[in-house]
Amino acid sequence: MTAPLHEARPAGPGRALPDTQQGMRRRNLARVLHTVRAEGPLSRAAVASRIGLTRAAVSTLVDELIRSGLLEELGPERPGRVGRPGSALTVSGRGPAGIGAEVGVDHLAVCAVDLRGTTRSRAIRQGANRGRSPRPVLAELTDLIRQVVDEAEGEGLYPAGLALAVPGLVARDARTVVRAPNLGWHDTDLAPLLPADIPLTVDNEANFGALAELWLGDGTPRDFLHVSAEIGIGAAVVVDGGLLRGTRGFAGELGHMPVRPDGPECACGGRGCLEQYAGEEAVMRAAGLEPDEDRVGLLAGRAAQGDEDVRRALRDAGTALGVALTGAVNLLDPESVVLGGELSGLAPWLLPSLQDELARRTAGPACPVSVSRLGPQGPLLGAAHSVIRAVLDDPAAFAGQA
Amino acid sequence: MTAPLHEARPAGPGRALPDTQQGMRRRNLARVLHTVRAEGPLSRAAVASRIGLTRAAVSTLVDELIRSGLLEELGPERPGRVGRPGSALTVSGRGPAGIGAEVGVDHLAVCAVDLRGTTRSRAIRQGANRGRSPRPVLAELTDLIRQVVDEAEGEGLYPAGLALAVPGLVARDARTVVRAPNLGWHDTDLAPLLPADIPLTVDNEANFGALAELWLGDGTPRDFLHVSAEIGIGAAVVVDGGLLRGTRGFAGELGHMPVRPDGPECACGGRGCLEQYAGEEAVMRAAGLEPDEDRVGLLAGRAAQGDEDVRRALRDAGTALGVALTGAVNLLDPESVVLGGELSGLAPWLLPSLQDELARRTAGPACPVSVSRLGPQGPLLGAAHSVIRAVLDDPAAFAGQA
DNA sequence: ACTAATTTGTAAATCGGCATGACGAAATAG
DNA sequence: CTATTTCGTCATGCCGATTTACAAATTAGT
Structure with a gap:
C-alpha cells in the first residue's frame, strides 16, 4: 500500500512478476x-x-x-x-472501509465509504488553512479521521486505507507534498503527521476528482481530461481508465500553458500563462473584486445577480481556458473534457466562451465539454473510493484484516 | 492481428479475458x-x-x-x-519476419526485420507521391513488399505481419487513413490495396517513429514525447512504455497548439497555430525560399552553409516549438522530449532556441530535449519492429505459421 | 397434480501447469 | 583424481480450473 494506487499501466511482459x-x-x-x-x-x-x-x-x-x-x-x-x-x-456492507480525507484552503473533510460505494460516515470542519503549518492542520484532521473511523467501526467496518487529497503537487511516493502554494506547504512528508495504523496515500486533489468522475460519474468515458481549480488550475488526464501521472507525478499542470506568449510575466518564469487569465486571483482582479476567503462563492453569487463586470471576467477566463484546452485536446484526443471541483460552480458563465473558443480552433467536431455532477465533493469521494478500488483490485491482499 | 498493436493499457480487471x-x-x-x-x-x-x-x-x-x-x-x-x-x-534468425513499409511524400520504403532485430532485406524507391491517388502508390509499394518478402523467404524467414507508416491520421481500426494532407488522401481503407496474405497494421509515421525510439534508442525512457514533422507537426506520446492513442487515434497533434492566439488564421479554423510558425512551409517562407521537394534537405544545407536568413527562420521555429512544447510538457510531465523523423536533421539550429524557450517557461529544472539517433529511418524501423513486438508479446499466436 | 424441461450449486474426477526434489552430466578447484 | 558447483531433466506433488454428473428448485405443459 505504499506504492501509488492505480498506476497508468502495469509493467511490460519482460519485467512483470512471475506468472504463477x-x-x-x-x-x-x-x-x-x-x-x-x-x-x-x-x-x-x-x-x-x-x-x-x-x-x-x-x-x-x-x-x-x-x-x-x-x-x-x-x-x-x-x-x-x-x-x-x-x-x-x-x-459486503460490513467489510473494509475506504477513508477519504481532504485538506482544502478553507476546510477539512473526512468520510468513510464501504465496498458498496455508500458513504457511511463523514465529518467536515470549516476554517481557513492558508498559511498554517502542516502539523496543526493535520492534527486537526487526525481528530476528524478518528471520529469518522470510530463511527465506521461502530457499524462493523474496518479502515482498509486512508487517502488524502491536497491542493498541490504530490511526489510519486504518495506521501510527500512537493508544493502547495495556497497552503504554503512545500517538501513535507505528511505520513508522520497522520495516523500510523492506517496505510496512507496522498495525492493531488485534481487527480482524486478525476478518479471520482471516472468511477462515479454517469456515462463518463475512460479517456477524458478533468479540469478543476483552486487558485492554480489543475487538470488530470485519464487514459484508458487510469490516471496519467508523469515521471515526477506532476502531469496535468494546465495552469502554465502559454496562452499569450508575450503576455505579462508569471511567477513560473514564463509569460502569459493560463493562470494569469483564468486563475482565481486573476479573475477576481479582472472583475474588480477584493481578495476574499470564498472567492468562488463570491464570483458565482455576483455573476448570478447579473454583475456585468464579473460576467465579463468569467467570459474572458473561459476564452483563455478554451485556448489552453485546445492544445491539450489536440495532444491527447480525449473523449470529453469535464469541468469539476470548484470550477463546476462557475461553469454557467465559463462554458459558452470556452466552448466557442474550442470549437473555433478545432477542425471537425469539437471535443464535448461537460460539467461534473459531483462538483466540489469529487476529490473527497475520489480519495475514499481509491481505497475501495485497491481492495477490489486485489482482495487477497486485504483478506485477513477484519 | 486486426486489433491495433500495443494498446496504451490493457482493460481493467472487471472486463479482462478469463484468466485461465x-x-x-x-x-x-x-x-x-x-x-x-x-x-x-x-x-x-x-x-x-x-x-x-x-x-x-x-x-x-x-x-x-x-x-x-x-x-x-x-x-x-x-x-x-x-x-x-x-x-x-x-x-531464431530464421523464424518470423516483421515487414515494415513506409509511404513518404517523396519515397516508398520497405524492410524486413527478424526476431533478433536485424534488418534482413530492404527496398527503397524515390519519387514524389504528393497528390497521387492511393491505388497506384500502393500498387508500387506492393511491388517492393513482394520483393522484400521474397528475399526474406529466401533466407528462411516468413512474414508474420505488415506494418505501414503513413504521414497522416489513421483511424483506430489501423487500416483507414482519415487525413493525410501532404499526400492528399482522406478516408481511405488501405487494406484492399495491399497484399491480403499478410496481416496488416497501418499507423501514423510519428507513432512508429516514437516506438522505434522506445525500442531501439539508447537510454530512451518509458515516458517521453516524440516530435517529428512532415509538413504538419506530428508528435507521439509514450506513457509507461506504451503509445497514447486517444479516442479516435488522433493523439499527438502538436501542429495546432495555439502559439500566438491572435496570430494569422490557420486552415484548421484557429489562429496562430504552431504549424504556422514551425511547419515546413512556414519555415521555407520565413527563410525566403521557394517550395521544393526536399525541403528539409534544402533547409539543412543552407543552414550548414551559414545562410543567416535560414538560420533565423529555424531559430524562430525553435522558439515556437518551445512554446508549444512547454504546454505539452506541463500537461504530461514526460522524462524527456525527443526530436525525431525529418526534424532531427534540423536539430542543430532548432535546439538552442527551443531549449531556451522551454527553460524560460519552466519553474525548476526544464525537461531535457534530445535528438533521435535513428533520424528519418525511425518510422520504417518502428513499423517493422512493431510486428516483431507482437510476436514477442504472444508467441503462441504465431506458433504454427512456419 | 404430475411430469418434463431448465437452471443452479456442488462434488468427484481429470487435466494443465508450475514447484519440488533428486539425479546424471559437465565444468572448475584443490 | 576427487569434491564442488552448476545445468538440464525427470518423477512426483500441489494448485487451480475444467469436465462430468447429480441433487435441488423452479416453470411449462398436459
Whole structure:
C-alpha cells in the first residue's frame, strides 16, 4: 500500500512478476468481486457467465470471498424465469472501509465509504488553512479521521486505507507534498503527521476528482481530461481508465500553458500563462473584486445577480481556458473534457466562451465539454473510493484484516 | 492481428479475458522469449532466475519455443565459471519476419526485420507521391513488399505481419487513413490495396517513429514525447512504455497548439497555430525560399552553409516549438522530449532556441530535449519492429505459421 | 397434480501447469 | 583424481480450473 494506487499501466511482459498460479487466483478473485460490485446482486452462475469461468470455479472463489467478509449471500432470488433460482450475492456492507480525507484552503473533510460505494460516515470542519503549518492542520484532521473511523467501526467496518487529497503537487511516493502554494506547504512528508495504523496515500486533489468522475460519474468515458481549480488550475488526464501521472507525478499542470506568449510575466518564469487569465486571483482582479476567503462563492453569487463586470471576467477566463484546452485536446484526443471541483460552480458563465473558443480552433467536431455532477465533493469521494478500488483490485491482499 | 498493436493499457480487471491456465502459459512463453531476446544468449537457468520461474518450468517453455522455431540452441557456453556450462539460447534468425513499409511524400520504403532485430532485406524507391491517388502508390509499394518478402523467404524467414507508416491520421481500426494532407488522401481503407496474405497494421509515421525510439534508442525512457514533422507537426506520446492513442487515434497533434492566439488564421479554423510558425512551409517562407521537394534537405544545407536568413527562420521555429512544447510538457510531465523523423536533421539550429524557450517557461529544472539517433529511418524501423513486438508479446499466436 | 424441461450449486474426477526434489552430466578447484 | 558447483531433466506433488454428473428448485405443459 505504499506504492501509488492505480498506476497508468502495469509493467511490460519482460519485467512483470512471475506468472504463477497464485497470481491467477488473485486476479480471478478480483474479477469476481469487481463484477458483483458493478452489476448488483448476482448469482454465482451469472458471475461465471460474465467473466468466462465455470460455475464450479466461481463457487470456490465466492466461498473464499465470503469467508474473507467481502461478499455476502442474500438468499435465493425470486425471478420469473424457469429453472432453479440462484442465490444472490452482494459486496459486503460490513467489510473494509475506504477513508477519504481532504485538506482544502478553507476546510477539512473526512468520510468513510464501504465496498458498496455508500458513504457511511463523514465529518467536515470549516476554517481557513492558508498559511498554517502542516502539523496543526493535520492534527486537526487526525481528530476528524478518528471520529469518522470510530463511527465506521461502530457499524462493523474496518479502515482498509486512508487517502488524502491536497491542493498541490504530490511526489510519486504518495506521501510527500512537493508544493502547495495556497497552503504554503512545500517538501513535507505528511505520513508522520497522520495516523500510523492506517496505510496512507496522498495525492493531488485534481487527480482524486478525476478518479471520482471516472468511477462515479454517469456515462463518463475512460479517456477524458478533468479540469478543476483552486487558485492554480489543475487538470488530470485519464487514459484508458487510469490516471496519467508523469515521471515526477506532476502531469496535468494546465495552469502554465502559454496562452499569450508575450503576455505579462508569471511567477513560473514564463509569460502569459493560463493562470494569469483564468486563475482565481486573476479573475477576481479582472472583475474588480477584493481578495476574499470564498472567492468562488463570491464570483458565482455576483455573476448570478447579473454583475456585468464579473460576467465579463468569467467570459474572458473561459476564452483563455478554451485556448489552453485546445492544445491539450489536440495532444491527447480525449473523449470529453469535464469541468469539476470548484470550477463546476462557475461553469454557467465559463462554458459558452470556452466552448466557442474550442470549437473555433478545432477542425471537425469539437471535443464535448461537460460539467461534473459531483462538483466540489469529487476529490473527497475520489480519495475514499481509491481505497475501495485497491481492495477490489486485489482482495487477497486485504483478506485477513477484519 | 486486426486489433491495433500495443494498446496504451490493457482493460481493467472487471472486463479482462478469463484468466485461465492457458493464458498463464502464453504469458510465460512471452516472458521467456522477451528475456532471451533482450539479454543476449542465455542459458535456461539464467532465464529462470531472471523471470522467477524454476528451471524445470523454463525448460518446457523453451522446448515449446524451439519447436515453434522462435528460439535456437547454440550449444554449450564456454565460460570461466565453475559448474556445468549452460546451453546458450538465442532468438531464431530464421523464424518470423516483421515487414515494415513506409509511404513518404517523396519515397516508398520497405524492410524486413527478424526476431533478433536485424534488418534482413530492404527496398527503397524515390519519387514524389504528393497528390497521387492511393491505388497506384500502393500498387508500387506492393511491388517492393513482394520483393522484400521474397528475399526474406529466401533466407528462411516468413512474414508474420505488415506494418505501414503513413504521414497522416489513421483511424483506430489501423487500416483507414482519415487525413493525410501532404499526400492528399482522406478516408481511405488501405487494406484492399495491399497484399491480403499478410496481416496488416497501418499507423501514423510519428507513432512508429516514437516506438522505434522506445525500442531501439539508447537510454530512451518509458515516458517521453516524440516530435517529428512532415509538413504538419506530428508528435507521439509514450506513457509507461506504451503509445497514447486517444479516442479516435488522433493523439499527438502538436501542429495546432495555439502559439500566438491572435496570430494569422490557420486552415484548421484557429489562429496562430504552431504549424504556422514551425511547419515546413512556414519555415521555407520565413527563410525566403521557394517550395521544393526536399525541403528539409534544402533547409539543412543552407543552414550548414551559414545562410543567416535560414538560420533565423529555424531559430524562430525553435522558439515556437518551445512554446508549444512547454504546454505539452506541463500537461504530461514526460522524462524527456525527443526530436525525431525529418526534424532531427534540423536539430542543430532548432535546439538552442527551443531549449531556451522551454527553460524560460519552466519553474525548476526544464525537461531535457534530445535528438533521435535513428533520424528519418525511425518510422520504417518502428513499423517493422512493431510486428516483431507482437510476436514477442504472444508467441503462441504465431506458433504454427512456419 | 404430475411430469418434463431448465437452471443452479456442488462434488468427484481429470487435466494443465508450475514447484519440488533428486539425479546424471559437465565444468572448475584443490 | 576427487569434491564442488552448476545445468538440464525427470518423477512426483500441489494448485487451480475444467469436465462430468447429480441433487435441488423452479416453470411449462398436459
